[in-house]
Amino acid sequence: xxxxxxxxxxxxxxxxxxxxxxxxxxxxxxxxxxxxxxxxxxxxxxxxxxxxxxxxxxxxxxxxxxxxxxxxxxxxxxxxxxxxxxxxxxxxxxxxxxxxxxxxxxxxxxxxxxxxxxxxxxxxxxxxxxxxxxxx
Amino acid sequence: xxxxxxxxxxxxxxxxxxxxxxxxxxxxxxxxxxxxxxxxxxxxxxxxxxxxxxxxxxxxxxxxxxxxxxxxxxxxxxxxxxxxxxxxxxxxxxxxxxxxxxxxxxxxxxxxxxxxxxxxxxxxxxxxxxxxxxxx
DNA sequence: GTTAAAGTCTCCTGTTGCTGGAAGGTCAAC
DNA sequence: GTTGACCTTCCAGCAACAGGAGACTTTAAC
Numbered sequence: 381x382x383x384x385x386x387x388x389x390x391x392x393x394x395x396x397x398x399x400x401x402x403x404x405x406x407x408x409x410x411x412x413x414x415x416x417x418x419x420x421x422x423x424x425x426x427x428x429x430x431x432x433x434x435x436x437x438x439x440x441x442x443x444x445x446x447x448x449x450x451x452x453x454x455x456x457x458x459x460x461x462x463x464x465x466x467x468x469x470x471x472x473x474x475x476x477x478x479x480x481x482x483x484x485x486x487x488x489x490x491x492x493x494x495x496x497x498x499x500x501x502x503x504x505x506x507x508x509x510x511x512x513x514x515x516x
Numbered sequence: 517x518x519x520x521x522x523x524x525x526x527x528x529x530x531x532x533x534x535x536x537x538x539x540x541x542x543x544x545x546x547x548x549x550x551x552x553x554x555x556x557x558x559x560x561x562x563x564x565x566x567x568x569x570x571x572x573x574x575x576x577x578x579x580x581x582x583x584x585x586x587x588x589x590x591x592x593x594x595x596x597x598x599x600x601x602x603x604x605x606x607x608x609x610x611x612x613x614x615x616x617x618x619x620x621x622x623x624x625x626x627x628x629x630x631x632x633x634x635x636x637x638x639x640x641x642x643x644x645x646x647x648x649x650x651x652x
Numbered sequence: 653g654t655t656a657a658a659g660t661c662t663c664c665t666g667t668t669g670c671t672g673g674a675a676g677g678t679c680a681a682c
Numbered sequence: 683g684t685t686g687a688c689c690t691t692c693c694a695g696c697a698a699c700a701g702g703a704g705a706c707t708t709t710a711a712c
Contacts, residue, residue, distance in 0.1 A: 383659075383660075384659090384660070384661095385658090385659060385660080390650065392648075394699085394700080395659095395660090396699065396700060396701085397698085397699065397700090399661095400698070400699060400700095404698090415660080415661090415706080415707060415708085416660080416661060416662095416706090416707095417659090417660060417661080417707090418660085418661090422650065425646075425650060426644065426646055426650070429644075429645075429646050429648075429650075430643050430644050433642070433643040433644075433645065434643050435698095436618075437618055437621075437622055438618060440697080440698090441697075441698070442697095447640075447643065450640065451640055451643070451644060453635075454635060455635065456635045456637070456640075457632065457633045457634065457635065458629050458630050458631055458632055458633075458634055458635065458636060458637035458639075458640075459631045459632055459633060461629065461637045461639050461640055462626060462629045462630075462631035462637075462639065463631075465622060465625065465626045465629070465639055466626065468622065469619065469622055469623055469626065472615050472618060472619045472622070473619065475615055476612060476615050476616065476619070479608050479611055479612050479615070480612065482572075482573055482574060482608060483605065483608045483609065483612070485573075486573055486601060486604065486605055486608070487605055489601065490598060490601045490602065490605065493594050493597065493598045493601070494594050494598075495594055495595045495598035495599075496593065496594055496595055497593045497594075497595065498593065498594060499589075499590060499591065499592045499593065499594065500594060501592070501594035501597045501598070503594075503597050503598065503601055504583070504586065504587055504592075504594075504597055506569070507566050507569040507570050507583065507587070508562065508565075508566050508569075508587060509565075509569065510561075510562055510565050512528075512565075519688080519689070520688090520689075521687090521688065521689080530670085530671080531689095532670070532671060532672080533669085533670065533671090535690095536669075536670060536671095540669095549689095551677080551678060551679085551689080551690090552677085552678090552689075552690060552691095553678085553688090553689055553690080554689085554690090571669095576668080576669090577668080577669070578668095
């Protein structure tokens with residue numbers, strides 16, 4: 381049983397984050413010392429690391445909770461896990477498409493901008509465009 | 517001079533957002549009616565639309581403020597605008613790379629997962645991996 | 653034995669960009 | 683005169699923490 385500082389170091393998370401995960405009841409320490417210090421055992425550490433890994437993939441804390449439940453549930457099915465993973469992959473794909481779109485449009489604007497000392501700028505012009513809503 | 521509801525409709529922003537932009541002094545209404553109602557003129561509307569467009573590209577409100585300053589500044593240089601745009605493009609590129617990376621790793625895990633009724637799951641195994649920090 | 657540093661605790665605030673709701677004032681139509 | 687659509691302010695909350703205050707304990711050095 382180790383205190384929060386060590387737990388944070390071993391699981392490679394900030395102390396603040398570990399405390400936060402306790403607060404929201406995502407990963408609670410197995411016990412408390414007589415002085416009130418949180419005490420983490422190896423199982424707790426495994427959960428912290430598990431959550432850290434899941435967070436890297438961008439899973440929300442809500443989804444991390446689900447995954448953690450599955451992790452701990454010996455009668456889970458890999459189907460459930462795969463389902464959650466598919467959803468995340470779909471999110472990532474959508475986000476990537478969005479960004480690609482923005483990137484193309486914005487770099488197009490950039491390429492048309494002289495980038496010199498004059499005020500004339502197609503980027504500003506585009507952002508200021510009001511054809512859609514205000515009559516000129 | 518129109519009230520906030522019309523201003524919101526014309527600029528295609530939620531009323532709440534327009535009010536918020538006033539509060540943070542990003543786009544303030546030109547005046548107030550005797551009854552306290554916010555009053556927006558055409559210039560205000562143009563600014564609201566400008567911000568909406570910039571937001572679509574993912575510019576933060578802080579950056580929108582800069583862009584709005586440049587928009588209003590007749591002695592701006594297109595160089596400044598292009599610079600800000602380049603930064604945003606770089607951000608987008610980084611984000612895209614990140615996502616591509618995550619996507620590849622995660623879809624690799626997914627492909628190795630049977631997705632059946634058994635509990636065995638390489639995705640869970642990967643997330644639970646503690647080689648880095650805990651001795652087995 | 654004392655003291656200084658490091659670790660821990662709880663509680664509160666701030667971040668970004670809004671959104672929703674409560675309680676109340678105002679205005680036009682019927 | 684009253685309904686309904688506006689408008690006002692203020693307060694709470696979302697995600698996922700980070701920073702800091704103020705108070706305690708523990709550990710290490712001298």
